[in-house]
Amino acid sequence: MTEQFPKQEVCAVPAEGEAPPGGPAQSGPSEGVPPEVGGTRQVTRDRAADRAAVRAFRPNRRVPAIVVSVLLALLGLLVAAETISGLAGRPLRLVPYDRMLGWAASTLWSNPLFLLGSAVAALIGLALLVTALVPGRPGMVPVRSGDPDVIIGLRPKSVTRALAHAAEEVPGVHSARATIRGHTVAVTPATSGWDKERFAQEVRTAVLTRLAGLNPVEPYRVAVNVKERK
Template identity: 30%
Template sequence: MSEPPYSEHSTQPLPVLRVGDPSHPADGDMFHKPGAGMPGEPADGPPEHFDGPPEQADGPPEHPAARGRRGHRFWSARRAPAVVVALLVLVVAGAFLYDIASVRTGRTGLRWRRELARQLATRPLDDSWVLVGAVIAALLGLWLVVLALTPGQRGLLPMRRPHPGVRAALRRDAAALLLRDRAMEISGVRSVRVRLRRARAHVRAVAHFREVDAVRADLDLALSDAVRGLGLTRPPALSVRVQRPRNKG
């Protein structure tokens, strides 16, 4: 007997899937065997111990484009030397231009320019005043060349660049103050004096109790960690010196 046709709005039975029927070998594979684990797990089951997420390095993540970049020193604007040189050039050029315009209009040239021309024409090259003027001009030119080729801003210590579009620097006195505060946290330290250079940090501490070697070891450990925490492109080397206070009288 044929089954009655189902209408569009009638209820239809769902197919039944028998799991684990011995008569269906394919279905027997769907049994969960002890120790077999679920799909995607190892055969011995889930791990018994979970250590948590992997540890991340201290500090912000480094941008891939910034890898290999090192922060360079900040260049000074050199406003004061530029203003001085510009004023000198303006005064000298203005005086010569005025004298040349006066001569072109039929007037007599300025006395200082005529005297200068006469002195340059009559004095020999080995004259003392000529040598002094040449030395002054050479030193002035050398000073300007040094200012043009050096960045300046010695009070700023460039920091690492975790992002390619960000540049930062740390003031040298602020870095020295931070190292001094870290050193004062060491037990047995009475006073600390820090002098921070670009390549080396000189630390002079006075210990009023504890052994000097123990205090120096603690200072080396604490200050090394503090220098790494500054995030400088060129961390300065440490030079730590510990001594006893001087006896008065």
């Protein structure tokens, strides 16, 4: 039996002197010593450093670029082969140009086939343009370093393992599993004989505290789905 608790929280790194979620208040750090949350060094937020970290791990769109490059190269080779063979007096005619020109000369702009082909070509071009302009999700989880020249990233698998371990440290948790989907961390702890709503809040607090300790650049929501162990 699984119970769903849709309430979500956003991970926020505590400011100096503030308490992490569910933790005791901390006094101001000594000069030159950064504050710590859960044993992890906290780094002051720097927007330039955050942007550099996100850009560093952003996908390069290699697959769409390779596909377009290969298609353009094949098209260029085809045009070159047809041109050279035509100049030599022995055209290859790999493409039926005569029939294509005849069809184009006898087809009206309002022809459904012509409109359909134009729409498909426009959609393909728009999809390629959006793919090139819209940034993709980073392959790593960027974390704050405080320096634009120092780029730090964590593997998503390492992050989910750390968050699952944090959930397992809550009393009553037999096991836990964590996954990252976009900006949401889904945690599934297994327990038995507990107040599910209060238990979910304790797990959420523990996971948020560990997230704050990891100090990610981007905010993450935490969704807890308590699974009853039979």
